[in-house]
Structures are given as C-alpha cells and as structure tokens.
Amino acid sequence: MSGLQIDDISMRFDLPNGSHVQALQNVSLDLKSGELMSVLGPSGCGKTTLLNIVAGFLKQTSGQVVLNGKQVIGPSADRGMVFQQGALFEWMSVRKNVSFGPDMKGMPKAQSNEIVEHLLDVVGLQDFKDKAVYELSGGMQQRVALARCLANDPDVILMDEPLGALDALTREKMQGLVLKLWKETGKTIILITHSVEEALLLGERLLVMAPRPGRIHKEYRLPFAEMGVGADLREVKKHPDYNTTREEILAMIWDMEEEIMGRTEESAA
Amino acid sequence: MIILGMYILIFAIAALIWAIVGAPFVKKDPFTALKTVTFGDESAIRSNRFASVISVISIFVIWGSFTGSSLIPGFLHVPGPFQGDTGFTYEATAPDGTKDTGIVRALAHPVGAVVELPSLDDLEESGFAKNFATTIPAYRASTIIAGKLLEDRKEQKITSINGIPIAPEGAVDIENGQVRMNAKGSLTFEPEQGMQMAEQFLPSPEKVGKRFISLIFDGYQNVTLFEHLGLSLFRVLVGFLLGCLVGIPLGYAMGLNGWFRGWFDPIVEFMRPVPPLALIPLIIIWLGIWETGKISLLFLAALWIMAIAARSGVSGVRISKVHAAYSLGASKWQILKNVIVPNSLPDIFTGARVAMGVCWGTVVAAELVAAQKGAGKMIIEASKFSLTDIVIVGILLIGVVGFGIDILMRILEKWLIPWKGKG
Numbered sequence: 001m002s003g004l005q006i007d008d009i010s011m012r013f014d015l016p017n018g019s020h021v022q023a024l025q026n027v028s029l030d031l032k033s034g035e036l037m038s039v040l041g042p043s044g045c046g047k048t049t050l051l052n053i054v055a056g057f058l059k060q061t062s063g064q065v066v067l068n069g070k071q072v073i074g075p076s077a078d079r080g081m082v083f084q085q086g087a088l089f090e091w092m093s094v095r096k097n098v099s100f101g102p103d104m105k106g107m108p109k110a111q112s113n114e115i116v117e118h119l120l121d122v123v124g125l126q127d128f129k130d131k132a133v134y135e136l137s138g139g140m141q142q143r144v145a146l147a148r149c150l151a152n153d154p155d156v157i158l159m160d161e162p163l164g165a166l167d168a169l170t171r172e173k174m175q176g177l178v179l180k181l182w183k184e185t186g187k188t189i190i191l192i193t194h195s196v197e198e199a200l201l202l203g204e205r206l207l208v209m210a211p212r213p214g215r216i217h218k219e220y221r222l223p224f225a226e227m228g229v230g231a232d233l234r235e236v237k238k239h240p241d242y243n244t245t246r247e248e249i250l251a252m253i254w255d256m257e258e259e260i261m262g263r264t265e266e267s268a269a
Numbered sequence: 270m271i272i273l274g275m276y277i278l279i280f281a282i283a284a285l286i287w288a289i290v291g292a293p294f295v296k297k298d299p300f301t302a303l304k305t306v307t308f309g310d311e312s313a314i315r316s317n318r319f320a321s322v323i324s325v326i327s328i329f330v331i332w333g334s335f336t337g338s339s340l341i342p343g344f345l346h347v348p349g350p351f352q353g354d355t356g357f358t359y360e361a362t363a364p365d366g367t368k369d370t371g372i373v374r375a376l377a378h379p380v381g382a383v384v385e386l387p388s389l390d391d392l393e394e395s396g397f398a399k400n401f402a403t404t405i406p407a408y409r410a411s412t413i414i415a416g417k418l419l420e421d422r423k424e425q426k427i428t429s430i431n432g433i434p435i436a437p438e439g440a441v442d443i444e445n446g447q448v449r450m451n452a453k454g455s456l457t458f459e460p461e462q463g464m465q466m467a468e469q470f471l472p473s474p475e476k477v478g479k480r481f482i483s484l485i486f487d488g489y490q491n492v493t494l495f496e497h498l499g500l501s502l503f504r505v506l507v508g509f510l511l512g513c514l515v516g517i518p519l520g521y522a523m524g525l526n527g528w529f530r531g532w533f534d535p536i537v538e539f540m541r542p543v544p545p546l547a548l549i550p551l552i553i554i555w556l557g558i559w560e561t562g563k564i565s566l567l568f569l570a571a572l573w574i575m576a577i578a579a580r581s582g583v584s585g586v587r588i589s590k591v592h593a594a595y596s597l598g599a600s601k602w603q604i605l606k607n608v609i610v611p612n613s614l615p616d617i618f619t620g621a622r623v624a625m626g627v628c629w630g631t632v633v634a635a636e637l638v639a640a641q642k643g644a645g646k647m648i649i650e651a652s653k654f655s656l657t658d659i660v661i662v663g664i665l666l667i668g669v670v671g672f673g674i675d676i677l678m679r680i681l682e683k684w685l686i687p688w689k690g691k692g
Contacts, residue, residue: 057592077598087589090688091611100607101597134691152597 002068004031004054004156004188009063011049011214022213023049024060029207029216033155036182036189036225038203040196040249042256046214047192051158054190055081068155077101080154082145082162088133094120094144095129101152112151119147122184123177139170143177150185159191163198175201176233183229196249200224200242201233208249210256218252220245271464272331279327287319294319329474336473337465347464350407352377354387355445355460360429361398361419368428369396371418375411376404377445377460380468397425403458408467410459418456426454472658477665480658489659490650492642498666501636501644504560505628508567512624516572517617520579521609530580537576545570545631549638558639563632570631571624578620582613615682615689622678629671644670 011024023046031037039047052058054065056075065072067079080101081087088097095116096103102112120126123143133141142162149157162178163171175198182189193199199206204225210217222245228236236242298315307313333341337349356374363369374387386402394400397420405411415422428434430441430448440449446460468476484494522529523537545566556562586609594608636645644667651659682689 055592055596057595075592075595077596079596081593081596083589083593086587087593089590089594089608089611090691091614091686100594100599104594104597104599104603104607132688134688148593148597154596158596 003033003035004068005029005066006031006050006054007064007066009050009053009060009065011046011053011058012061024053025213025215027063027214027216031156031188031190031205033188034186035204036191036202037205037207038191038193038199039207039209040193040199040253041209041214041217042211042253042260044214044260045209045211045256047209048160049214050209051160051190051192054156055079055158077105077152078155080149080152080157082142082149082157082159084161085138085141085165088141088144088148090132090134092133093130094125094133094136097133097144098147098151100148105152115151116147119150122150122181123147137170138166139174142166142174146177146181150181150187154187156188156190159189161192161194164194171198172233176228178202179225179229182225196246196253197237200246200249201228201236206249208252211260217256220249272335275331276327279323279331283320283323283327287317291319332471333474335464335466336468336471336476338473338475340473340475348461349463349465350377351445351460351463352379352407353445356387357431357443357448357458359398359418359427359456360432361425362428363397363425369398371396371398372400373413373418373456373458374400374402375458375460376402378404378406380406380408382406397421398427405458405460407460408462410457412455412457414455415453422454427456430456469655469657472661477658477661481662484659484662489647489656492647494647494662494666497642497644497647498670500642501629501632502670504563504567504632504643505625508564508632509571509621509624509628511564511568512571512628513575513621515568516575517579519572520576520581521583521605521613523576524580524583524613525605525609533576537573540569541573541577545627546634549635553639563635563640566635567628567631570627574620574624574627575617578617578623579613582616583609585616586612614686618678618682618686618689622675622682625674625678626671629667629674633667 006027006029009024009027010022013021013023015021027046027050029037039050041047049058053060054072056072056079072079089100092100098116098119099112102115116129117126120129123146125140125143125147128136128140133144136144145162159178163174166174178189178191179202181187191199191202193202200222201224203220203222206220206222208217208219209215224236224239224242227239301307301313301315304310304313330341330345332338334345334347337346354374354376356372358370358372360368360370372389372392374389376384376387378384384404386404389400389402392400399418399420401413401418403411403413415427418427419425427450431443433441435441435448435450437450437452437454440447446458449457449459451457472480481494486493488494488496519529519533523533524530548566548569552562552566556565590608590612591604594604599607632643633645636643637649640646644663648660648663648667651657651663
C-alpha cells in the first residue's frame with residue numbers, strides 16, 4: 001500500500017504536576033503519493049507535534065503512522081524535513097550541505113556531484129555552490145534547505161513553516177518554487193504554515209486543525225495549487241473562489257481563537 | 270602619589286590638546302561621521318590611536334624620568350640624589366664653656382663609583398674639634414660617630430651645625446641635605462635623596478634593556494632567557510594538550526550521556542572553582558617539585574575548563590540541526606562527527622583561550638613556588654638578590670608571551686572556525 005497513512009493518532013503529554021495536555025486526539029489522514037497538503041490552525045493545535053510524529057522524532061501514545069506499507073518508528077531518510085531556519089550546517093559550504101544526505105549514505109562522489117549540480121540548478125544557486133551558507137540571505141538559505149532535502153530523494157517531505165521567517169516578497173517567490181518542485185519531483189508534501197494565503201496557494205488539500213485537544217477540524221480540496229504551477233500566484237489570488245475560501249477559513253480560525261480566549265477568561269474568573 | 274598625579278596630569282593635558290587641535294587628524298569612517306548620536310552608541314566609538322600612543326609613551330617617560338634615564342632629555346628628570354662635594358661646619362662646646370669649630374667635608378658619589386676622600390690639607394687643625402672627610406654613595410647616609418670629631422666625646426658636645434643649634438635626637442637642614450644627631454651625640458649626614466628611585470627599586474629602561482640583551486646571550490645563573498621562557502611554554506603546552514585530550518572527550522560524554530553527566534558533574538562543578546594555585550602544596554607533597562608535578566597542575570587547570578567548554582558546546586547544538594541530520598539518514602556516529610563536533614568547536618575554542626590564559630598564569634605561579642628553571646623561577650631568584658632589572662624583564666616578557674598566546678589563538682580561531690557566531 002503506497003502513500004502515507006496516519007491512523008488514529010493520539011498524543012498525550014503528562015505534566016509533572018499531575019495534569020496532562022492532549023496535544024492530538026484521534027487524528028487520521030490518508031495521503032496519496034504525490035499529494036501536497038497544507039496544515040493550518042491556531043497555535044497549540046498540535047500541527048508541529050503531528051509533523052514530528054510523522055518524521056519519527058516523537059512517539060505517539062496511540063495509533064500508527066504507515067509509509068508505503070511500513071510502520072514509522074523513528075527518523076529515516078525516506079521522510080525529509082525542511083525547518084523554518086537555522087537547520088543548515090554553517091560549517092559546510094552550500095555544496096556540502098546539499099550533498100549531506102548522499103554523503104551519509106556513502107554514495108560515490110561522481111554520482112552525488114551530479115545530483116548536487118542538478119538541484120542547485122533547479123533552486124537557482126549554481127553561482128553560490130562554494131559559498132558558506134552564512135553568507136547567503138534567508139531566502140537563499142531556504143533554497144539550500146529545499147535542495148538538501150531533495151538530494152536525499154525522500155518519499156515524503158515534511159515542511160515546518162519553511163517560509164515563516166522570510167520577508168513578504170521573498171516568500172512569494174519561494175511559494176512559486178515550492179509549487180514548481182512539487183510538480184517536478186512528484187513528492188508527497190506536508191506543509192505547516194501560519195499564513196492562510198500560503199495554505200490556500202500551496203495546499204492541494206488543506207487541513208484546518210483545532211486546539212484543545214488538537215484535532216482535525218475541517219478539510220478542503222482546493223484547485224489553486226494546480227493553477228499556480230508555473231503561473232503568476234497573484235493571478236491565482238484574483239480567483240473568486242480564492243477569496244471566499246480565504247474569508248471562510250479566516251472566520252473559522254478567528255472563532256477558534258475567540259473560543260480559546262473565552263475559555264481562559266472563564267477559568268480566570 | 271606624585272607619579273599618579275603626574276600620570277593623570279599627562280592624561281588631562283593630552284586629552285585637552287587633542288580636543289583643541291586633534292579634529293583634523295581624525296579619519297572618520299563616512300558612516301559614523303553622519304551619526305548625530307554617538308554618546309551611548311557603542312558602535313560609533315573608535316579607539317583613538319593617538320591616545321594609545323601617548324599612553325604608552327607617557328608610561329616610559331615617567332619611568333625614565335623617575336630613574337634618571339639617559340633615553341629622555343635631562344629636563345624631564347625629576348631631581349635625583351645630590352651628588353658632588355658638600356659639607357658643613359660644626360661647633361662643639363667643652364664643659365668649661367670653651368668653643369671650637371670643625372669642618373666636615375663629604376663627597377656624594379654614584380653607587381659603585383670609586384672615589385677618593387675629599388682633601389682636608391688646606392684646613393688648619395686647632396682645638397678639640399677635628400676636621401673630617403667622608404664619601405657617601407647616592408641614596409645612603411653617612412654616620413660620623415662623635416669620637417671621630419671630638420677629642421673627648423664624654424666631655425665635649427656638638428652644639429650647632431652651620432651656626433644652627435642642635436641637640437641629641439634633633440636635626441638640622443643644611444644646603445645639600447640633612448644632619449641628624451642621635452641620642453649619644455653622633456651625627457648622621459644624609460645628602461638630599463631627590464625623587465628618583467634607587468636602582469634596586471626601579472632600574473632605568475636602558476638598564477632593563479641591557480639586561481634583556483645579556484639575558485638572551487649570557488642568561489642568568491647559566492640559563493638563557495629562552496631556556497627559561499621555553500621551558501615555561503613547554504610546560505603550558507604539554508599540560509594544556511593533556512587537558513584537552515582528556516577534557517574534550519569527557520565534556521562530550523557529559524553532554525551526550527546521562528550516566529556520564531551524573532557521574533562527573535559533581536566532580537567537575539566542585540573542581541572548577543578551586544583555583545589551580547590552591548592545589549600547588551598538595552601537588553608538591555604528592556608528586557614533588559619536578560616536571561610531573563607542574564605538568565599535572567597545568568593538566569588539572571586545563572581539564573575542567575575544557576570539559577565544561579565541550580559540554581556546553583554539545584548542549585548548544587540546535588535541535589533542528591540534529592533532527593535534520595537524522596532525517597537525512599545520518600547515523601549516531603555520523604551525527605557526532607558531522608554535526609555535534611563542528612557545532613561545538615566555537616565553544617571549545619573559547620574554552621581553549623581561557624585555558625591557555627589560566628595555564629600561563631598558573632605555570633608562572635607554580636615556578637615561583639618550586640622550580641629549577643622557568644620564567645617564574647628566574648624572577649623569584651633575581652628578586653632574592655635585588656636584581657630588579659631581571660624581575661622587570663621577566664614580568665614584561667611574561668606579559669608579552671601571554672598576550673602573544675591569546676593573539677595566536679584568536680588568529681587560529683578565525684582561520685579554523687570562520688562560522689563562529691553565524692549559525
């Protein structure tokens with residue numbers, strides 16, 4: 001069975017004072033190979049916890065994650081990860097960062113070089129391959145992070161707010177790049193974001209999560225990612241459905257935030 | 270106090286001069302020049318090179334001026350001890366009231382000079398008060414016992430100097446010094462000391478320079494300067510390297526494993542605040558005064574610093590880097606080698622700089638206590654014989670070497686870990 005199955009995952013953190021936090025409750029998802037899903041939700045809804053469980057950095061308290069028929073028990077090269085920032089190895093050049101995965105596997109130099117050259121071309125960093133990563137701008141660093149992840153040829157790419165720290169213009173360019181890479185490589189991608197617009201533009205499927213306990217609130221299937229491939233993202237934003245969906249989701253998240261605030265006020269009173 | 274006052278005065282005058290005429294010489298960098306707010310903006314403060322130069326020069330000028338150095342013009346010298354021919358006339362009274370006068374001639378001469386007694390041949394000897402001649406080295410006084418001046422010191426008493434009455438335990442200021450009388454009626458003549466420092470307190474810069482040259486070629490107590498310094502450096506290097514060899518792996522183990530951390534935390538945290546100098550007595554008791562003892566001491570000085578540096582280097586690694594490496598398929602060993610070790614290098618280098626400084630300070634102190642050779646040994650030996658110039662050469666060189674080590678470490682750091690602080 002191919003694809004990624006998240007099967008009835010629950011995550012409960014027991015706190016030292018005897019209480020507990022239910023970070024995730026009965027979350028189930030089924031991603032087909034090559035799907036791009038964005039995950040949206042107010043802070044505390046467990047989206048990062050979910051991503052960490054899929055990556056294998058955390059062990060769920062119940063349920064299971066199955067990738068291509070194999071149960072996930074820990075981190076592995078078949079699930080690549082792109083972090084917000086600061087996860088590059090600053091003691092290595094751009095080229096060394098990108099070839100890290102192949103190098104760890106012991107791939108012959110000639111072969112890994114070919115992969116690196118190709119990916120640096122794709123992300124547009126051919127001229128920077130021998131630079132140190134700390135010499136690059138934030139946007140370029142995230143390009144390196146994308147290339148490094150792709151060099152390992154993972155089945156699933158997990159992105160934890162990869163564009164969160166970038167300025168608005170760079171961010172828009174990078175959104176186009178993510179769509180392009182997704183289409184070209186056909187990878188399964190889960191992308192966590194705080195930005196409703198980004199979730200709409202990049203999510204073929206969009207998952208809205210709700211907090212306390214963290215759970216799936218609503219799921220959308222959207223046409224915008226497909227429309228955005230190779231097109232001007234600003235044109236996509238003019239689509240009438242785009243705006244109505246955006247307003248709907250914004251209202252939904254606002255309601256959740258209000259509810260949280262109300263609850264805290266109640267408990268304070 | 271005078272020296273401090275002079276130093277502050279030079280500081281103030283130089284600052285004033287700079288404030289009035291210095292402005293055209295300032296090379297402002299174009300960006301800072303456009304800032305209107307500089308007070309409170311640390312980045313707008315540039316170290317004033319002129320001030321640095323004046324600061325160093327004025328220390329040497331004060332040093333030269335208070336030691337009568339030939340390197341600086343004479344008008345800058347503070348008054349030195351009186352030198353040359355001087356003397357006084359004294360009057361003595363016999364019990365029957367008869368008075369007689371005698372003349373004392375003194376030659377104040379530089380320390381170590383061979384001089385002849387001033388001549389008394391032109392003087393007429395009459396009565397019971399005799400004439401007297403003496404020589405006095407600079408910074409010394411000459412005691413003239415009453416019996417040398419008077420025929421009968423039991424009966425006759427000296428009553429005045431240059432016409433000024435004097436009594437036992439009294440003193441009279443004369444032209445080039447002071448004459449004091451003790452309880453038994455003897456005189457002490459002390460020529461003016463001036464404000465310059467005697468050589469055993471502070472030798473002049475050129476004497477120190479000359480001594481430096483002779484230490485290089487002839488050495489002190491048959492050991493050349495480089496042998497002394499080289500041996501100290503050798504001890505530091507061996508102790509430091511051994512400390513790194515044990516301390517860094519220990520720190521890694523403490524950063525990566527709970528059992529190691531639990532086991533060594535109390536030891537490291539306890540030993541870290543113990544100054545290595547406090548261990549010297551125990552080390553001497555256990556290991557004696559030979560190389561083993563000193564190198565063990567330096568090993569201990571470096572060990573805890575390096576262990577703590579390596580541990581904090583490991584705990585400073587950003588978890589997303591480790592996660593990224595795992596999801597790129599790296600094994601534990603590969604993560605240690607490719608992520609944890611390079612990530613901890615900046616911390617380790619900072620620790621190494623601290624450790625080198627501490628080791629250098631410790632080796633000198635250890636040699637002061639017990640050593641056959643070494644920079645510290647050289648200065649403590651020289652101080653026993655009042656060879657202040659050797660002591661000063663030693664102190665200057667210890668400072669220069671310590672500073673040199675730190676500069677070297679900084680250059681190495683820049684070259685080996687250019688990514689420091691840029692993660």
